[in-house]
Amino acid sequence: MTDRPPVSDWAKDFDHLDPRWVTEPYQIWDELRRQCPVAHTERYNGVYFPSRYADIRAIAYDTEHFSSRRVVVREMPPRVPTDSGKPKSPPGASTLASPPITSDPPYHRPARMLLLPAFTPDAIGRLEAKTRAICGNLIDRFASNGHCDAATDYAQHVPVAVIAHMLGLPEGDGEKFRRWIHLLLHEGIAENASFTQALAEMDDYFRVQISNRRSIPGEDLITFLLGAQMEDQPLSDEHIIGTLRLLLIAGIDTTWSAIGSCLWHLAQHRDDRRRLVSEPALMPLAVEEFLRAYAPVTMARQVAKETTVGGCPFKEREMVLLSFPAANRDPEVFPQADRVLIDRAENRHAAFGLGIHRCIGSNLARMEITVALEEWLARIPDFELADPASVTWSHGPVRGPRKLPVVFR
Amino acid sequence: MPEHKVLQIIVDPERCQGHNRCKAIAPRLFELDELGHARAVGDGTVPPGLEDKARLAEANCPEFAIKVAQA
Numbered sequence: 001m002t003d004r005p006p007v008s009d010w011a012k013d014f015d016h017l018d019p020r021w022v023t024e025p026y027q028i029w030d031e032l033r034r035q036c037p038v039a040h041t042e043r044y045n046g047v048y049f050p051s052r053y054a055d056i057r058a059i060a061y062d063t064e065h066f067s068s069r070r071v072v073v074r075e076m077p078p079r080v081p082t083d084s085g086k087p088k089s090p091p092g093a094s095t096l097a098s099p100p101i102t103s104d105p106p107y108h109r110p111a112r113m114l115l116l117p118a119f120t121p122d123a124i125g126r127l128e129a130k131t132r133a134i135c136g137n138l139i140d141r142f143a144s145n146g147h148c149d150a151a152t153d154y155a156q157h158v159p160v161a162v163i164a165h166m167l168g169l170p171e172g173d174g175e176k177f178r179r180w181i182h183l184l185l186h187e188g189i190a191e192n193a194s195f196t197q198a199l200a201e202m203d204d205y206f207r208v209q210i211s212n213r214r215s216i217p218g219e220d221l222i223t224f225l226l227g228a229q230m231e232d233q234p235l236s237d238e239h240i241i242g243t244l245r246l247l248l249i250a251g252i253d254t255t256w257s258a259i260g261s262c263l264w265h266l267a268q269h270r271d272d273r274r275r276l277v278s279e280p281a282l283m284p285l286a287v288e289e290f291l292r293a294y295a296p297v298t299m300a301r302q303v304a305k306e307t308t309v310g311g312c313p314f315k316e317r318e319m320v321l322l323s324f325p326a327a328n329r330d331p332e333v334f335p336q337a338d339r340v341l342i343d344r345a346e347n348r349h350a351a352f353g354l355g356i357h358r359c360i361g362s363n364l365a366r367m368e369i370t371v372a373l374e375e376w377l378a379r380i381p382d383f384e385l386a387d388p389a390s391v392t393w394s395h396g397p398v399r400g401p402r403k404l405p406v407v408f409r
Numbered sequence: 410m411p412e413h414k415v416l417q418i419i420v421d422p423e424r425c426q427g428h429n430r431c432k433a434i435a436p437r438l439f440e441l442d443e444l445g446h447a448r449a450v451g452d453g454t455v456p457p458g459l460e461d462k463a464r465l466a467e468a469n470c471p472e473f474a475i476k477v478a479q480a
Contacts, residue, residue: 116444121429284433288469346468354471358426363445 011036015043016073016298016321017189022395026338029326038312044073046318053330053350055310056322059301060354062309066301066320067104068357072397073300073319075190098246099239101357108356110230115243115360118166118221124363127162131368134161135375143379147386150267151404155259158372162364163251167244168220169209176205181253189396202248206241221247254296255365257400259372261294262287264401265340266373267385272342277381280374286342287370292349293340295325296400299353324350325399383408416455416463417480420448424474431475435462447474454480
């Protein structure tokens, strides 16, 4: 990772990879919201950071001026083609396009509609028993030890196992998936070599999987995509690989971060722990509140056409961090926004995004978070951080605890 | 006869993005199509006793796609 000059002015020179932003962003955002609701930095070739709910919502809805052709802010803009303006990439080219997350209208809608039926509440409900078993098996491994790392021994394994099951991939490949995600979303933010290497490895991996399914079809999402049609045409291998890359990346890091943040909170709040154990019916409200307060995902947009939002001009080609976590902390929309109230009944949070790119896996994520917390609390109702100073947080588009040592009786 | 204010739910299909918060909060008032987008059950009339659920669904919709008004 390159050395970064320290930040002296969050409004005009912010750095979302700065250690202070990574470990404790909420105070910075609160200050920005009061003093300079659209911050900007010249770093990363120019990035805006709106911190008010209203501005973030306006940008999420405005696909004319804000394109999804780049959804991650990186040190160096990638040179590979994306799909937002052109649906076809050259055959064999390693492409960054991961439809539909990197697609703009009109290409976005058909690519998204294809996937939606696999992620409805009913479809996801059928995975609940499997998820419960996965969580139970993980807890079996450390329950009698009196301690574990709730991130590396628990949270990170849950979504890996579930998405591997959905895609028909071996659970044993989980370590490989986590490495790719680390290279793409963590190291690869600043190091293009890591980024390119992970893309190439994923490409090879999925080409083999696709070829296997062509010989022996399964009952998984890869087989489904091979048979799917978009506007009466089968999907190109590039489209399928891009979508698989999206499902794998978006289905793992995000939910593992959310589960980790929930456990981080509960480890430090005995009253919330006890209340969830004694009032299990409160769990749906608590999960929505954890999603609001600790929303893991910050997507990005690229300014496609110059425009003005919240009184600030946005220059063409610069990037915008679309911080749903910051929107969720806006006191204009959420009373006591900085407090976690696990029985908050009115909670119009934006953790899964707003507008046409609403997270397609939101029902899957909710189910996994809920089951992971229920199973944990059933076996380990009382637990605490082993050492608050040893907790580390990820940087980049997905925020969550990466080291989370806890102790319990 | 006591005055009974009948409420009606309207879901704007252009705004709904399938967050499914309404379905989770008030499963008797909302149903989903095969893509997971919501619509009101029947003609959207809220049965007596479910008014609070209808209001909560409206207040939790991230896309402001739900309106609950007197029929």
